[in-house]
Amino acid sequence: MTDTRAGVALARRLLSPLPLLPLNRFLVHFSRHLTRRHPAVIRRLEPVTGKRFLITATDLGLSFVMETGPGSVSVTAVRREHVAADVRVRGSFMALLHLLEGQLDGDALFFSRDISVEGDTEALLTLRNALDSEDIDLRSEIVTLFGPFAGLVDRLATEAVGTWARLLHTGHAFGLAPGERVGR
Structure with a gap:
C-alpha cells in the first residue's frame, strides 16, 4: 500500500463515524461563495439547470450530490451511491480533486480507468467546459472564506x-x- 493510499484509508476511518451536517453546512456556504466569485461558471451551467450530478470518491466512501439551479449550484455530501442522478462520476478522491482543479485531463483519467462516468454525457461536458473556463484554486477559495x-x-x-x-x-x-x- 502506498503512503497516499494509506493516508486516504486513515482519512476514511476518521471520517466514517462523523456526522455529515457540519460538512454539508460548509458545502452550502462554499457553494454560495463560489457562485458569487465565479458567476461566469454558473452562467455556463444554465443549459444543464435541473441536472443532478453524483460524484463518488470511492476511496473515502463519500459521495457528493451537485444540483444545478437557476443561477446557483448546490453540493451535498452523502454516504451512499444509490441516489437518483443524471450523471455519475466515480474515482479516487485525489483523481477527482485533480480533475476539478484542472490538474489532470478528464479524458486521460477516463481512458486509464481512474474514473468512471455514466449518464448524460452532454451535461457532463457542459460541467467540464464550465469548470475549465475559469482557473479555480480550491485551496485559495476555501482560505478566502x-x-x-x-x-x-x-x-x-x-x-x-x-x-x-x-x-x-x-x-x-x-x-x-x-x-x-x-x-x-
Whole structure:
C-alpha cells in the first residue's frame, strides 16, 4: 500500500463515524461563495439547470450530490451511491480533486480507468467546459472564506498537510516504529 493510499484509508476511518451536517453546512456556504466569485461558471451551467450530478470518491466512501439551479449550484455530501442522478462520476478522491482543479485531463483519467462516468454525457461536458473556463484554486477559495484570518488559516493548513505527510512517512499515524514505512 502506498503512503497516499494509506493516508486516504486513515482519512476514511476518521471520517466514517462523523456526522455529515457540519460538512454539508460548509458545502452550502462554499457553494454560495463560489457562485458569487465565479458567476461566469454558473452562467455556463444554465443549459444543464435541473441536472443532478453524483460524484463518488470511492476511496473515502463519500459521495457528493451537485444540483444545478437557476443561477446557483448546490453540493451535498452523502454516504451512499444509490441516489437518483443524471450523471455519475466515480474515482479516487485525489483523481477527482485533480480533475476539478484542472490538474489532470478528464479524458486521460477516463481512458486509464481512474474514473468512471455514466449518464448524460452532454451535461457532463457542459460541467467540464464550465469548470475549465475559469482557473479555480480550491485551496485559495476555501482560505478566502476566513476573511481577516485567511493568512492564519493558510499557514495552519500548510502545517497540517506537512504534519500529515510526515506522519504517513514515519508511520506514527499507524502505530509503526519510527522509520518503519507504511505498507511494508
